[in-house]
Amino acid sequence: MNSASSLPPFRLIVTGGGTGGHTYPALTAVRTLRARLAEEGRALDVLWIGAQDGLEARVAPAEGIAFTPVSTGKLRRASNPLMMVSPSNVRDMARVPLGVAQARRAILAFRPDVVLATGGYVAVPAGLAARMCRRPLVLHEQTVRLGLANRKLAGSATRIAVSSESSLPLLPAAVRGIAVVTGNPVRPEVLGGDADKAVWSLGLRGFDRRLPTVYVTGGAQGAQQINDVVRDTLPWLLEQANVVHQCGPANFDALRAQLPLLRPDLAARYHLTGFVGPELPDVLALADLVISRSGAGTLAELTALGKPAVFVPLATSAGNEQVHNARYLEAAGAAVTLRGDVTPDALRAAAAPLLADPALRATMSARARAHGRPDAAARLTDLLLATATR
């Protein structure tokens, strides 16, 4: 018998979620750590502390990960500090102490070797509880600047993993010494998609494979602004491309109601969906061009795969983080960013050269790939193992 197999299971608590951008890096870290430990004959026990209404509440059980929901409140940003004292903020902030108490109970019972927090407001109670229970706490930040949850937790962290070197000078000086650049983990299956499988599994029989395929995505919840501009550009777009449009579950019915307005030959090249689930890798493999928000998760995936993109950044996210993300790749010649009013004319002007010129897409693809970090999950796993108490 391998002597390593007599080691007790490694015990990990992950916390974070709400959106895909915070949920999938945690999921990828769990999978990578599990595989790494298995090579040493060691098991991994995991508990995910999340919010009942977050994406993580579906993702963790589907992965066979034990899930404990805790109470938490949205941390709203406000340019005017007085706005922070709104009734909804007071109500939400009052939920955090209850969440800390619930998370503390879970941590004391589970006795993790390390706690990984990947952001989203649900990470705050569990991160604070980790500190109270004196468990090592690793934060992972996907975006260039620390998000609100990670800013609240930075003082409690043992290590802070960031996704790019450009984050380091932006960190509070007091925590710069505990920061490590790991990159933003991308789910391994995202890198191994099959375009033909997407056509088959999504029933895209009307797609014309001689034309490029555009994947439109607004992030897990969809983006109204992208949906509106794509809807208004659709007849033109479908003259020169197939389109897979992920619109967000809440927006699906309203958009579907407009489908009969499309010419049938064009409608055959259009696939509308609320959320792209397990078939995401195949859809990405099929895509020649992506029109999307510039959230950190999407960017990590598009650069790892080398996909040319037209970005429509969410301009109100903290510190205009999505604008920064998008412009960074645009400056590298890997993407185009829509600025100012997001009109059909602006989208047509940005997409037309890319749809017309496969050589241009190939050049942008190579430039995007140069910014990918396929080893991010392995680096984050190294950090978790190095920070664990046992």
Ligand SMILES: CC(=O)N[C@H]1[C@@H](OP(=O)(O)OP(=O)(O)OC[C@H]2O[C@@H](n3ccc(=O)[nH]c3=O)[C@H](O)[C@@H]2O)O[C@H](CO)[C@@H](O)[C@@H]1O
């Ligand atoms: C509105 C908001 O607060 N956005 C933030 C949120 O992004 P948000 O989570 O909305 O978006 P991201 O781009 O980071 O991640 C989306 C993830 O969901 C996946 N996906 C999306 C749609 C779909 O149908 N299926 C699917 O699997 C994507 O492939 C990706 O893995 O967290 C990011 C990471 O901290 C931040 O950079 C964003 O600014």
